[in-house]
Amino acid sequence: MIKRERYLKKIRESYDSELIKIIIGVRRSGKSVLMTQIIEELKAREINDDHIIYINFEDYDYSDYTKPKEFHKYVKGKIKDEKKYYLFFDEIQNVDEFEKVINSFRATLNVSIFITGSNSKVLSGELATYLTGRYISYKMMPFTFSEYLELQKSQRIEKRKEESFEEYLEWGGMPQIYNTPSIQERKMYLRDLYNTVILKDIVERNSIKDINTLNRVLQFMMENIGGVISANSITNFLKNDKIRISVDTILNYIEYITNSMIVSKAHRYNIRGKAVMTLLEKYYLVDIGLLQLKNTQVEKKVGGRLENIVYNELLARGYDVYIGKTDNGEIDFVVDNFGEKFYIQVADYLSSDDVIKREFGAYDGVKDNYPKYVLTMDKIDYSKDGIIHKNIIEWLLDFEN
Numbered sequence: 001m002i003k004r005e006r007y008l009k010k011i012r013e014s015y016d017s018e019l020i021k022i023i024i025g026v027r028r029s030g031k032s033v034l035m036t037q038i039i040e041e042l043k044a045r046e047i048n049d050d051h052i053i054y055i056n057f058e059d060y061d062y063s064d065y066t067k068p069k070e071f072h073k074y075v076k077g078k079i080k081d082e083k084k085y086y087l088f089f090d091e092i093q094n095v096d097e098f099e100k101v102i103n104s105f106r107a108t109l110n111v112s113i114f115i116t117g118s119n120s121k122v123l124s125g126e127l128a129t130y131l132t133g134r135y136i137s138y139k140m141m142p143f144t145f146s147e148y149l150e151l152q153k154s155q156r157i158e159k160r161k162e163e164s165f166e167e168y169l170e171w172g173g174m175p176q177i178y179n180t181p182s183i184q185e186r187k188m189y190l191r192d193l194y195n196t197v198i199l200k201d202i203v204e205r206n207s208i209k210d211i212n213t214l215n216r217v218l219q220f221m222m223e224n225i226g227g228v229i230s231a232n233s234i235t236n237f238l239k240n241d242k243i244r245i246s247v248d249t250i251l252n253y254i255e256y257i258t259n260s261m262i263v264s265k266a267h268r269y270n271i272r273g274k275a276v277m278t279l280l281e282k283y284y285l286v287d288i289g290l291l292q293l294k295n296t297q298v299e300k301k302v303g304g305r306l307e308n309i310v311y312n313e314l315l316a317r318g319y320d321v322y323i324g325k326t327d328n329g330e331i332d333f334v335v336d337n338f339g340e341k342f343y344i345q346v347a348d349y350l351s352s353d354d355v356i357k358r359e360f361g362a363y364d365g366v367k368d369n370y371p372k373y374v375l376t377m378d379k380i381d382y383s384k385d386g387i388i389h390k391n392i393i394e395w396l397l398d399f400e401n
Contacts, residue, residue, distance in 0.1 A: 002150045004034050006316065007138060011038065016084065016112055020102060020131060023116045024123065025140030026261040026286045027201070028193055030175045031116040032056065034140065035088050038114065042086055052086045053078050057094040068097045072104065082110060089115045093122050093205075103130040119201055120259045141316040142287045143173030145309070145396040151178060165393050169305055172289025173312075190292055194262075201260035208256070213243055217253045221263055221283050222294060226307045229283055262286055266311065269322035269334045282323050284311045302377075306392060307332060307346045310375060313396055314344075331362050342371040346392070350378050360387055 007023075014021055015038070023031050039052055053075060055062050065071045079085055087105060092098050092115040105111055115122075123137055143151065148168050152159065155178075159167075171177055174193065177186055198215065208214055220237050221229060231250040238245055258265050266282045285291065288308050314321045314335055324331030324343060333344040343363065350356045359374050360382075366372070374382070375392045382389040390398075 001033060002147060002154055003037055004030055004140075004147070006144075006147070007034055007140060008037060008041070010138060010318070012041070014112075014136060015042065015086075017136075018106065018112070018134075020106060020135035021112075021114045022123065022135050022137040023114070023140055024120060024137060024261070025116075025118070026142075027118045027197055028174055028176060029140050029142045029286070031118075031140055032090050033175070035090060035114060035116065039086075039088065047086060050078075050080070051083060052088070054088040054090070056090040058091045066095050068095065068101050071095055071098070072101050075105065076109075079109060085109065085111045087111050087113045089113070091116060091118060093117045093119050099130045103134075106131075106134065118197075118261065119205065120261055139315065141173075141312055143175055144313055144316050145173070145393070146399075148173055148178075149397075151175075161393055161397075169288070169302070169309070171292065172287040174287050174289055177289060186289075187292055190289055194290060194293055197260050197262045201262075202256045206252075206256045208253075213238070213245060214253055214256075216241070216243065217250065218257055218263070219294070221254075221257065222285060222291065225284055225291075226282055226304045226311075229281065258283075262290070264311070264315065266321055266323050266333075268325050270325050284308045286312070288312075302348045303346070306348060306375075306377070309396070310344060310346050310392070326362070326365055328365050329362060331366070340370075341368075343373065345372075345374045347374070347376045350374075350376055350382055350389075356382060360384065363387055 011021055011023075023034060025031050035054070039054065042052060043049070055065065055074075057066060065074050075087065089095075089098075089102075092102070095101070098115075102113060102115065106113060117123075145165065145168050149161070149164060152164060171186060174190070177189060180186060180189075198211070198218075202208065202214065203211055216238060217234055220234050231247045231254065234250050234254075235245065235247055257263050263283050263285060266284060268281065285308055288305050291305070311321060311333065314333065319338075320336040322334040322336075324334040331343050332346050335342050335344060343366065345359045345362050347355065347359050350359065359376075363372050372387045373395070374387060374389045375395050376389070377392055378389075379391055
């Protein structure tokens, strides 16, 4: 187990804050481990065990407390004095009307509250109503490449960075995937993760009856990572298999899928007009390893995988990421770094003059002075005309950018 320092350093300053700390992320991305690491740090500060209350609502032992009154009564029964208590609630979305109970704890007790959720809707609806301005959220991602190298170091595995990246490019960064070298066991783990997300976070939560069509929609999105996807394009795809479904239903399925956080949506950004556009979005997998579940050649395209890895890295660094629209075409990513922007183009290799012209030419007409990057697997520096070319492995390990 490695320390998820990227997230801990963001949360530490709020350990004692009355703001509710909400950690969201796809299942098995490490949210429970992060909670354990926070608890360990609190104990190192000499916080007594009896002032730390932890409930995992995926654990059957706590199934009686998924009703609001029982949940409220159980926690209140653990509070014995006026000192600060630290409350940790894992997978809070399993509790009915949890928003009301959490708000009650915040308003009436001397507590610091930490909760996790595997559905992005944890941050919407009733929670937003009851806790407006009273919470801070953190999105947790699977291991980045730098974290994967840290894991290898902890396991005393010695490989060249390039060799490690090839494995990461193939298997992604789900924390438990590297507990075994067996390809079969890794695929079984990813299949189980996929099925759990489909069943618990999409089908059960949204009362979907046509699971086969839902799977086909998600498979289409996986086959087109980094490509423009619309409800109409999915509808036409399904028609070829004689599946009739309305555009509205497709839109609902896309929303359910993105809420489960197995796929992320990237909106388009009009660079000239400086406005976010809500049409023709792109979608990226939360972890590239899930492409192991497909049998077509689509997932073998390295360029799409690299683009997905860069997108996830940017999210892990806490940036807002958009697809750039220009008068001449498109830039892979427009990144908002807390008010400062930069641009990124991603390709596998600058293998010819035509490819160089295409990737660097994407910035033609972008007249501002924000940094512009081209990231590839090349080791030769092709930087020119103020556009910075970097090797993608080095960029992933460079925390200054």
